[in-house]
Amino acid sequence: MGVLPLADGPVLRDLADARGITYGTAVTASKLTGTYGELAGAQFGSVTPGNEMKWASVEPTRGSYSWSGADRVVDFAAAHGQKVRGHTLVWHSQLPSWLTGGSFPPGELRTLMTDHIAVEAGRYKGRVDHWDVVNEPMNEDGSLRRSLWYEQLGESYLADAFRAARAADPDAKLYVNDYNTDGLGAKSDGLYNLVKRLLAQGVPIDGVGFQAHLIVGQVPSTLEANLKRFADLGVDVAITELDIRMALPATDAKLAQQKSDFTKVTTACLAVARCVGVTVWGFTDSDSWIPSTFPGQGAATPYDENFVPKPAHTGIAEALGWTGGGDPPPGSSCSVTYTVQNEWGNGFTAALTVRNTGTVPLDGWTATWSYGAGQQVTQAWNATVTQAATRVTAVNLAYNGTIPAGGSVNFGLNGSRSGTNPPPTGLLCTTGS
Numbered sequence: 001m002g003v004l005p006l007a008d009g010p011v012l013r014d015l016a017d018a019r020g021i022t023y024g025t026a027v028t029a030s031k032l033t034g035t036y037g038e039l040a041g042a043q044f045g046s047v048t049p050g051n052e053m054k055w056a057s058v059e060p061t062r063g064s065y066s067w068s069g070a071d072r073v074v075d076f077a078a079a080h081g082q083k084v085r086g087h088t089l090v091w092h093s094q095l096p097s098w099l100t101g102g103s104f105p106p107g108e109l110r111t112l113m114t115d116h117i118a119v120e121a122g123r124y125k126g127r128v129d130h131w132d133v134v135n136e137p138m139n140e141d142g143s144l145r146r147s148l149w150y151e152q153l154g155e156s157y158l159a160d161a162f163r164a165a166r167a168a169d170p171d172a173k174l175y176v177n178d179y180n181t182d183g184l185g186a187k188s189d190g191l192y193n194l195v196k197r198l199l200a201q202g203v204p205i206d207g208v209g210f211q212a213h214l215i216v217g218q219v220p221s222t223l224e225a226n227l228k229r230f231a232d233l234g235v236d237v238a239i240t241e242l243d244i245r246m247a248l249p250a251t252d253a254k255l256a257q258q259k260s261d262f263t264k265v266t267t268a269c270l271a272v273a274r275c276v277g278v279t280v281w282g283f284t285d286s287d288s289w290i291p292s293t294f295p296g297q298g299a300a301t302p303y304d305e306n307f308v309p310k311p312a313h314t315g316i317a318e319a320l321g322w323t324g325g326g327d328p329p330p331g332s333s334c335s336v337t338y339t340v341q342n343e344w345g346n347g348f349t350a351a352l353t354v355r356n357t358g359t360v361p362l363d364g365w366t367a368t369w370s371y372g373a374g375q376q377v378t379q380a381w382n383a384t385v386t387q388a389a390t391r392v393t394a395v396n397l398a399y400n401g402t403i404p405a406g407g408s409v410n411f412g413l414n415g416s417r418s419g420t421n422p423p424p425t426g427l428l429c430t431t432g433s
Contacts (some may be wrong), residue, residue, distance in 0.1 A: 010317030013045035013082075019270060019320055022083060022277035026050045026241065028287055029069040032076050035307050038370070038426040039283065041080035046129070048085040048240070048279055049073040050287075054094040058120060062098050067123065074127050085240070085279060086128040088135035088177065089117050090161045092147035099148075106152050113149065113157065114164040121168035132177040132209055132240070133165045134158050140180065142190025158194070159203045166204040177209035177240055183220025195233055209240035212265060213281070216246040216254055219261045224268040231274035239269055241281040243300035244312070245290045250299040259315035262302065266319035307428075308333065333358035334403070334429040336367040340421065341412075348375075348415050352383075352394070354429060355408040362403040364432050367394040369424035375417050382411035392424070 016023035024046030032040060040047065051057055052069030059065055077084045090113060104112065121131060137158060139145050149157040158176070165174050176195065181188040191208070198205050208230045220226070227237045244261045246254045269275040282288045284303040291298040302313040314322075335357050342349040356362045367383075370390045377387050383394040400409045 010314070010320075010322040012043050012313075012316055012320065015317055015320035015322055016045055016277065021269060021275065022046050023316070023320070024048060024083070024085060024277060024279035025283040026087075026279065026281045027073060027076075028282075029072040029076075031287060032072065035426055035428070036284070036287070037076070039303070039307060041076070041082070043283065044082065046083035046085055046277065046279065047073055047077050048087050050087075050282070050289075051094070053086055053120065054088060054091065055099070055116065056094045056096045059116060060096050062096075065119065070124075074124060078127070083129040084124070084127060086121070086124065086131040086172070087240075088132040089120060089165060090133060090149060090157070091135040092145060092149065093136075095148070104152075109148075109152050110157070110160060113153075114160060117161060117164040118168045121165050121172065125169040126171065128169065128172050130173045130175055130207065130238070131165055131169070133161050133174045133205075135177045136179065137176065137194070138178050138181065138187050138190050140187050142186040142188075142193075144190075144194070155197075159198060159201055162198070162203045162205055173206040173236065174204055175207040175209045175236075175238070175240075176205060177211065179211040179213055179241070182210050182212050182214070182223050182226065184222040184226050188226055192230060192233075195230065195235065199233060199235070205235060207236035207238060207276070209238050211241035211281075212239045212243075213241060214244045214261065214265070216244055216257050216261060219244075219264045223265065224271050227268060227272045227275055231272050236274050236276050237269075237272060238276050239265060239278040242278055243281045243288065243290060245294060245297045245300035248296055248298050254299075255311050258299075259311035261315075262312040263315040263319045266316050270319065334362055334365050334431050336369075336427055336429040338369065338424055338427055340423075343421060346416055346418065347378075348417060348421050349412065350415065351410060351412045353408050353410050354396075354403065356403040356405055358431075359405050361405060362401070362431050364401040365396050365403065365409075366430045366432075367428070368392065368430075369427040371424055373417065373420050373422055375415050375421060375424075378414050378416050380411065380413040382409070385411075385413055 012023045022045040025044040026048040027040050028050055029052050074084055137145055144150050162174055178191055181191050230237050244258050269278050282301050284307055285299055285301050286305040288301050290300045303309050335355050337353045339351050340348055341351050354365050369392050377385050385394045403409055
């Protein structure tokens with residue numbers, strides 16, 4: 001399958017916007033450059049820091065804060081017109097050792113929790129749209145998890161956490177978030193009853209997040225009904241950590257089923273009026289937690305490790321209303337390389353090679369990239385090259401669109417520059433005429 005260029009094909013954030021929801025992704029702050037950053041910014045309408053806002057990351061030492069990772073995600077979102085889902089303020093996991101190893105009486109522990117919320121949510125006041133205030137409070141049987149917080153403070157810690165978050169940022173939407181609650185069952189029943197109790201107490205809970213860490217072929221048939229019953233309580237709902245894993249290696253049949261599964265989840269959200277969006281837990285397999293947690297499983301996201309979109313990406317797009325067609329033929333793939341051959345004064349010459357990296361002949365190709373220093377294409381040969389702002393698109397001519405498996409074609413261009421001439425970013429290739 002050819003790499004989907006940023007300027008062509010379905011753009012999930014735009015399709016989702018048109019349907020009144022947001023399609024987002026979890027990200028890793030240190031990777032928000034190059035192709036990873038370009039795809040994250042172009043394809044998704046919101047970002048969630050995978051780890052950078054968790055307690056151990058931001059307050060590793062009591063009273064000493066480290067904000068660089070979280071700031072980078074929030075700044076990236078602002079630069080790309082994206083929402084931010086803050087994750088997470090209170091959780092039983094990824095707590096700093098000073099907290100888990102301390103012996104704090106209940107009153108002090110409660111103050112530590114509310115002070116931490118005040119500092120973190122307060123820092124990002126007006127910049128985080130949704131907070132996962134309390135993460136994973138439930139046991140599988142529907143009872144409350146016996147976490148550090150519950151053992152010391154009882155159920156009241158949830159209400160205190162939400163009230164502290166509301167005081168720190170009155171405009172952010174406040175969520176409780178959990179896994180294995182996607183369909184009807186004991187755990188989702190327990191969460192449903194918890195939300196009812198909190199609402200009855202006047203606790204400022206705005207929404208419920210359903211993580212949806214799923215397995216291929218096992219999307220709960222009651223997902224839509226479950227989302228709806230929570231929405232009927234008067235809260236928003238969202239799919240917050242969607243991935244759909246499979247036993248490796250991936251096959252065409254498994255990828256086809258995965259496409260159907262991503263379609264089902266997206267469609268379920270669209271069917272519920274108060275479902276505000278879907279977030280995938282990493283958009284590329286190179287940034288997925290699945291292989292290290294579930295040995296022998298993976299391929300759980302819409303893009304593979306080389307940023308090639310899978311059928312799942314098309315399935316999401318089609319669920320959102322895209323009608324541009326299906327995936328390229330199985331085995332179809334290409335890559336493109338870019339080399340500056342010569343520079344002079346205010347000009348340069350670049351040579352590009354498109355290579356068929358798949359197992360079937362290519363019938364048409366398109367290469368795209370972005371210039372970051374004001375470069376402009378002035379002349380091209382062996383391709384039709386157009387430029388819109390910083391984005392350049394090169395399409396094959398009639399005589400060089402067919403490339404046998406393992407073969408390649410070359411094209412080139414002259415360009416102008418006003419100063420430096422750094423390599424382009426987002427160099428991508430797609431197949432098909």
